[in-house]
Amino acid sequence: DIVMTQSPDSLAVSLGERATINCKSSQSILSRSNNKNSLAWYQQKPGQPPKLLISWASTRESGVPDRFSGSGSGTDFTLTISSLQAEDVAVYYCQQYYNTPRTFGQGTKLEIK
Amino acid sequence: QVQLHQWGAGLLKPSETLSLTCAVYGGSLSGYYWSWIRQSPGKGLEWIGETSHNGITNYESSLKSRATISVDPSKNEFSLNLTSVTAADTAVYYCARVPSLVRGWFDPWDQGTLVTVSS
Numbered sequence: 001d002i003v004m005t006q007s008p009d010s011l012a013v014s015l016g017e018r019a020t021i022n023c024k025s026s027q028s029i030l031s032r033s034n035n036k037n038s039l040a041w042y043q044q045k046p047g048q049p050p051k052l053l054i055s056w057a058s059t060r061e062s063g064v065p066d067r068f069s070g071s072g073s074g075t076d077f078t079l080t081i082s083s084l085q086a087e088d089v090a091v092y093y094c095q096q097y098y099n100t101p102r103t104f105g106q107g108t109k110l111e112i113k
Numbered sequence: 114q115v116q117l118h119q120w121g122a123g124l125l126k127p128s129e130t131l132s133l134t135c136a137v138y139g140g141s142l143s144g145y146y147w148s149w150i151r152q153s154p155g156k157g158l159e160w161i162g163e164t165s166h167n168g169i170t171n172y173e174s175s176l177k178s179r180a181t182i183s184v185d186p187s188k189n190e191f192s193l194n195l196t197s198v199t200a201a202d203t204a205v206y207y208c209a210r211v212p213s214l215v216r217g218w219f220d221p222w223d224q225g226t227l228v229t230v231s232s
Contacts, residue, residue: 038217049207055217104159105157
């Protein structure tokens with residue numbers, strides 16, 4: 001199984017500042033068939049299911065604010081929130097879909113400083 | 114817009130069978146895979162398995178001996194049975210849609226059901 005490791009486990013950022021969450025896979029998740037990285041990012045707020053933010057490592061879902069961006073390739077990936085808003089307080093997860101079983105990172109809790 | 118809603122027993126005793134059903138509203142089962150995922154404080158988010166609209170299934174290897182995912186296209190529903198539950202199966206269980214061609218991300222998810230296993 002591919003192990004997904006996120007860092008840090010928790011993060012406190014001031015409103016309006018940049019938040020950066022890292023995700024590392026135990027092997028490359030770059031798909032040779034389409035030269036895309038098989039990585040998704042989710043946001044989970046208390047009492048809610050995870051919400052898909054980004055697929056293919058950098059493709060934002062419709063309706064997701066453009067302050068959210070994903071980057072990286074191979075084994076190292078980053079979710080960046082360019083200007084933190086109060087509503088962004090949540091736990092963020094990465095997930096690989098390069099192979100089965102699909103696996104998730106342990107989550108990064110984002111709070112306001 | 115597709116919405117998912119599940120139901121099933123929320124409190125089980127050890128050795129009983131967990132049974133959950135997820136209904137799909139606003140869309141067809143065709144063209145997608147349909148997954149079960151669980152979330153617990155100890156193990157985080159864990160993919161359990163999936164079914165296609167015509168019953169092709171895949172399971173996480175550690176759960177394969179106890180899990181069965183079935184589909185009922187006539188009702189636009191799919192189900193999870195997990196036998197011989199223990200306290201380690203206590204979790205919030207989610208159903209979610211998966212794009213067929215990619216078999217990738219999960220979107221959307223239902224609200225989830227907390228299943229507690231306790232004697």
